[in-house]
Amino acid sequence: MQPSHFLSSQWKPLSSTIVKVQGCHRYSLMRKTRRSGSARQDKPDAILHGRHRFSLVFELGASAALLIAALITINGWHVWQTYHSALAKSQTATMNLTQALSQHASDTFSQAEATLAELARQIDTLGAGAAQRPRLHQLFQQKAQGLKQIGAISLFDDAGHMIVTEADHLPAVNNYADRDYFIYHRDHPELTLRIGNVVRSRMTHQLIVPISRRLNHSDGSFAGVVLESIMLDHFRNFYTRFMISDDSTLMMLLNNGTVLYRHPYDEKIIGTTIAGSPLYQDNIRQNHSGIVTSVLSADPEQKVYSYTHLKQYPVIVTTGLSLDQTMSDWRQDAFNHAVMTLIFVVMITTVCLLLMRQVRARMRAEQELIHAQRELRTLNRSLEKLARSDGLTGLYNRRHFDLALDNEFKRAMQSRRELGLILLDVDYFKQFNDLYGHVAGDECLRLIGQTLHNLPLRHRDLVARYGGEEFIILLPDTDRAGTLAAAQRIRQGIIQLNIPHEGSPTGILTSSLGVFVGLPVAGQDTPTRLVVKADSALYQAKRQGRNQICQA
Structure with missing residues (x-):
């Protein structure tokens, strides 16, 4: 969404009917499509304390942190290296075992092939x-x-x-x-x-x-x-010669994944298939041989698998050594290093905390002084806020508005973006004071200020009490449609307050609004001249019957 359409996207008309009367636009009732929050409030800058009072504590903490980080890094690197070394050893052992099993299977099938070939020749001859x-x-x-x-x-x-x-x-x-x-x-x-x-x-x-x-x-x-x-x-007699754990696996398969033999022996598994397992799908089916850490569908435990296809026969031999068992020595070594590292970390932390406690004890006087300075600065901010605010409505006062308008005027000149102003005057307010008294008048202004305060404004938008019963709204980077939509919302919001006013033809309190939207012209316009244009539109709205919006 472009900035110039911000407010137009926030306000949608209940009816698209617009009545044009002598350069003035009377809009139908508007409604708010979504709640966007309250008016912007400037947050006071955070109080920055001198870093010198924390320098020693920081240095102590940083030194301890660096020492701990270095200790953890060194031990972590050692554990990482020993892990890969242990994994490489398990892979070598698995590969050697696979080669021995594949050689045995190849010899067995070669003898069978030679026997059948000789018998076939004898049968052909005899x-x-x-x-x-x-x-x-x-x-x-x-x-x-x-x-x-x-x-x-x-x-x-x-x-x-x-x-x-x-x-x-x-x-x-x-x-x-x-x-x-x-x-x-x-x-x-x-x-x-x-x-x-x-x-x-x-x-x-x-x-x-x-x-x-x-x-x-x-x-x-x-x-x-x-x-x-x-x-x-x-095969069973041969495979039992190898000293492997019960959770390791030796298998001989057909190329399609059908199990010819499995050790440890389980007759129920003979004749089943592992074709759907990650080991077969991702590795055995795609490669002639290899070493991988994977799982079988029937055995969810991760193992180090080595596999190879026999060159002359449609048979695969695979060996899976339990990763848990092969890495047991590494885990013990890693645990010992972790314990030692933890002990050193606790010692370093304890010494650092004792030193920092001593440093803090010597800084108490300085902290009390800084606390007093903070309270003084908070009081100064409160006074500054009071100087910029209207005591009755809580909105910004005219002095703050003039400063903001001057800044936004310069910004609009540089960025070549339109600037919107809405000047609001409460209709028949003198009669309201005469009928109900100044206390009721003040309460009326306070309610209007609260309504304006609740507008869904952007960061740079500003609402201020301009003087007496007049209020002004500054809308930077806002086009005509957005400014008019905001003005109609404001007019409708005051009507919805439903404040009785017997001195008004409508019977309730209403307002007139003058709108100016334009791009300041260098050498011709000034911030004051823009307000004068909005004021002219306001008086035109009053002359034409009040309770309406006119634009310059």
């Missing part, structure tokens, strides 16, 4: 007919005996029936066409190794990781599946 199955059975037994992690080696035909296994007998229920590894190879022509989700073996009833490979006929059509079952206990 065939899988009934005559060759005893020989394949012996071959499967040899391979199973050489690899302890193998739970079973099986061959399935194109219908899903197990036709060869390393066991002595085929299972009673002999159809595996519903297994996901069989369905996958049946529908995908690739002759690549597949690592499937953990399932429970129908032969041994143990949890296994199925590693499978497709077999084709000579014409490329689907011939069946050769399967090597890696016992989950193989």
Whole structure:
């Protein structure tokens, strides 16, 4: 909002009707749209005391504060450095553990891949007919005996029936066409190794990781599946060798986030997914390897996680060491430093307070003198305020108004902004005094002064008693519409006082207002000339019947 429209935005007409009578404007009733506070009051300047009396106390306090700040900064820097050092050590330990687990997983899957590749070559060479199955059975037994992690080696035909296994007998229920590894190879022509989700073996009833490979006929059509079952206990036995806390985590996952194994072991978690966790979404899915402090959705505790994708297989190995445990030594060290720092802070503060107490004791006489000076200055301010105020209405007096007008006149000349003046005269006030007495007249002026005092003025606006029953309002940086709106509000406010006046044609006390709004012209206008223009507009309002506003 521009300054020139301040008052026009504060006052809105109840009716937009304006009646123009011989250069005068009679406005309809106005209402205040919002309460903006009381008239501006100049606050006295704060009494500034000599700094010399506080210099020693200040120096003592500042020295103690600097010493405490330096002590806290040094210890804080030490704690910060040791924190990063402890975190780096935990990250290194996590990374080393992840590398060991990933190498073990890679070796396991490499052996399985080599075994399945060799068996696939033998099956392609010998065939899988009934005559060759005893020989394949012996071959499967040899391979199973050489690899302890193998739970079973099986061959399935194109219908899903197990036709060869390393066991002595085929299972009673002999159809595996519903297994996901069989369905996958049946529908995908690739002759690549597949690592499937953990399932429970129908032969041994143990949890296994199925590693499978497709077999084709000579014409490329689907011939069946050769399967090597890696016992989950193989990974369990290996992972338990590592001395980690119960709240730390070792995991082997498929690329899609499905859990193949988790340590500490929990069978309910096997086969679940962490694809929705922040660890997977923000890190594992986007990067080949890394170290990060994160959380799992099923485990809200923050841990230091290291993860890596196996190069040749769709498997991820991740290690999560408990941040709480890995930082336990650091926390103890940080606690010791914090206690020592607190002890030194208390000692420094105590010594400083004792010294400051002695200094204050020697300053009591000076403080009493300053207190007396403060009271004297307060009295001077009160006298100055009385010199600038009207004793009856509490508004500024004419002397203060003249000084303010002179300053605003110069400011308007420099800034090229309009200046608004409203001169108010109480209608038939002499008759009011004759009818009701001077005491009632004074009370009437006091009520009008209170009404003007409650106007929502800006910082530089000013209301003053100009003399007798006349009041004047100074509105810097205010255009014609804003000044007229303020004048109408003032006229209506006096009417709303509803002060009985039998000597007035209206029956109540009213007022006439003269308004001047303009830009002072250099060499022509003076502050006094502006008041004269407003006074001319006031007398025009009186000549035309009073209880109205005229503008120069």
